[in-house]
Amino acid sequence: MHIHYISENNSILNHFLSQIRDVTIQKDSMRFRKNIERIGEVMAYELSKILTYKEIDVQTPLGIKKTTALEDNVVLCSILRAGLALHTGFMNFFDDAENGFVSAMRFHPNNDDYFEIKVEYQAAPSFENKNLILIDPMLATGQSLVAVFQKLMSEETPKEIHIAVVIATPEGIEYLENNLPDNCHLWVAALDEGLNAKNYIVPGLGDAGDLAYGSKL
Ligand SMILES: O=P(O)(O)OC[C@H]1O[C@H](OP(=O)(O)OP(=O)(O)O)[C@H](O)[C@@H]1O
Ligand SMILES: O=c1cc[nH]c(=O)[nH]1
Ligand SMILES: [Mg+2]
Numbered sequence: 001m002h003i004h005y006i007s008e009n010n011s012i013l014n015h016f017l018s019q020i021r022d023v024t025i026q027k028d029s030m031r032f033r034k035n036i037e038r039i040g041e042v043m044a045y046e047l048s049k050i051l052t053y054k055e056i057d058v059q060t061p062l063g064i065k066k067t068t069a070l071e072d073n074v075v076l077c078s079i080l081r082a083g084l085a086l087h088t089g090f091m092n093f094f095d096d097a098e099n100g101f102v103s104a105m106r107f108h109p110n111n112d113d114y115f116e117i118k119v120e121y122q123a124a125p126s127f128e129n130k131n132l133i134l135i136d137p138m139l140a141t142g143q144s145l146v147a148v149f150q151k152l153m154s155e156e157t158p159k160e161i162h163i164a165v166v167i168a169t170p171e172g173i174e175y176l177e178n179n180l181p182d183n184c185h186l187w188v189a190a191l192d193e194g195l196n197a198k199n200y201i202v203p204g205l206g207d208a209g210d211l212a213y214g215s216k217l
Helices: 012-021 029-048 083-093 143-152 170-179 208-213
Strands: 002-005 053-060 063-070 074-080 098-103 105-107 116-118 131-135 160-168 185-191
Touching (some): 074 083, 131 143, 160 170, 170 185
Parallel strands (some): 131 160, 160 185
Antiparallel strands (some): 105 116
């Protein structure tokens, strides 16, 4: 797997990351969603640097400028719920992208800490021979991403696979490395220490879906 860590240099990205983690600031759910969206925009820009471009001539009022435009077809596919705000950030930059949505939730069959991932809802376009960008802000154990990936890949083969996460753990990255093809690209805005007993990211930010959209039953 090709891993791209995008917050190694100081930039405004670190400012957005600090705000989504801050226990006081993150209570403002509108700001939380907006910051995740802005992180999505930064990630989309970084990712765009390795896509394929074609040469074009642009007619300006004063002449012709030879330049480049995106050639690749992009499909953005997000994992519900928490992926939605990050998805918006990517959509803001990839104007012509097609869009897909898949649900994944932790299901606790024994009412203890053990969980399985339930993948139920899927609405996605064809991504055969296109660049698929799989979007989810949190890579904790990695089980949600792998379960969604396996459901999506059962029938089609994209040209390139990109996975975009905001906060990742070493355990989650290792799980992806063991369960996804070697040629995947993983884009990580921040790498954290690890997981707690409930498989939440430490220090992380808490529950991204709840912070963005409110607690669920
Ligand atoms: O790497 P994992 O251990 O699988 O955990 C990560 C998953 O947990 C979060 O979703 P969650 O299950 O909280 O659903 P939600 O978005 O509806 O809150 C997150 O958005 C990932 O999908
Ligand atoms: O730390 C975590 C782990 C899973 N889901 C989240 O939203 N946060
Ligand atoms: Mg959640």
